Amino acid sequence: MTRDWRAWHEGYDDPGSGLAWRLAAVRGHVAEALDRRAGPVRVLSVCAGDGRDVLGVLADRPDAARVSATLVELDPVLGDRARAAAAATDADVTVLTADAGDPATYAGLPPADLLLLCGIFGNVSPADIEHTITAAPALCGPGATVLWTRGRGRGFDDLDADVRRWFGAAGFVETAHETLDEGHHPTVGAVRLDVEPPATLPTLPALPALPALPPDRRLFTFR
Numbered sequence: 313m314t315r316d317w318r319a320w321h322e323g324y325d326d327p328g329s330g331l332a333w334r335l336a337a338v339r340g341h342v343a344e345a346l347d348r349r350a351g352p353v354r355v356l357s358v359c360a361g362d363g364r365d366v367l368g369v370l371a372d373r374p375d376a377a378r379v380s381a382t383l384v385e386l387d388p389v390l391g392d393r394a395r396a397a398a399a400a401t402d403a404d405v406t407v408l409t410a411d412a413g414d415p416a417t418y419a420g421l422p423p424a425d426l427l428l429l430c431g432i433f434g435n436v437s438p439a440d441i442e443h444t445i446t447a448a449p450a451l452c453g454p455g456a457t458v459l460w461t462r463g464r465g466r467g468f469d470d471l472d473a474d475v476r477r478w479f480g481a482a483g484f485v486e487t488a489h490e491t492l493d494e495g496h497h498p499t500v501g502a503v504r505l506d507v508e509p510p511a512t513l514p515t516l517p518a519l520p521a522l523p524a525l526p527p528d529r530r531l532f533t534f535r
């Protein structure tokens with residue numbers, strides 16, 4: 313672990329913080345993605361932390377039972393917090409205490425309709441950001457939404473233009489790009505894989521498991 317990520321989560325407790333703004337924005341996009349898609353929805357959150365973005369939305373939704381979610385988080389305490397929060401929802405949630413940078417972690421998972429890459433891009437190299445974005449379609453089903461975040465302040469380079477270009481090159485269309493010029497200057501981005509979802513939603517459960525990502529390169533390494 314490169315940082316105390318449990319302490320990092322305490323930033324959410326200040327309702328005036330950039331983190332609180334970011335959480336509200338991400339939750340809004342999670343809710344929108346669920347509203348847009350009828351039938352079963354599969355969610356994958358990479359480096360999920362305590363999962364409060366996805367789980368906070370699911371806790372309030374009467375249709376949460378149509379959602380199955382996989383949260384990948386390395387810290388076991390944060391993972392346990394996510395499991396406890398998941399128990400308060402009707403969704404089918406699995407929390408994997410696993411290394412999200414290892415391609416093998418994703419073997420056998422179903423393609424995601426909603427993929428969260430939140431809280432990652434500020435902690436890894438630009439090369440790893442680009443590689444993760446390039447690999448993202450392999451984690452997604454047709455028409456999937458991907459949410460991403462990155463801070464642009466407090467010593468971070470503003471890489472938003474690069475991130476947006478990399479998503480475009482990987483086949484995604486941008487649907488939102490929201491910024492706050494306070495605190496750590498967070499950005500919340502939403503993109504959609506530019507492939508229409510299958511017309512017959514009932515076939516979704518039969519979708520094959522994800523193809524294996526190239527095993528020879530990690531997606532990212534926190535620095």
Ligand SMILES: C[S@@+](CC[C@H](N)C(=O)[O-])C[C@H]1O[C@@H](n2cnc3c(N)ncnc32)[C@H](O)[C@@H]1O
Nearest residue numbers: 317359360361385386387411412413430431534
């Ligand atoms: C900045 S936090 C973001 C948490 C959550 N996505 C959010 O936005 O609230 C980064 C998270 O990544 C987790 N993490 C770091 N390296 C990881 C890895 N290799 N695999 C899985 N999780 C990791 C940390 O434990 C931490 O919870």
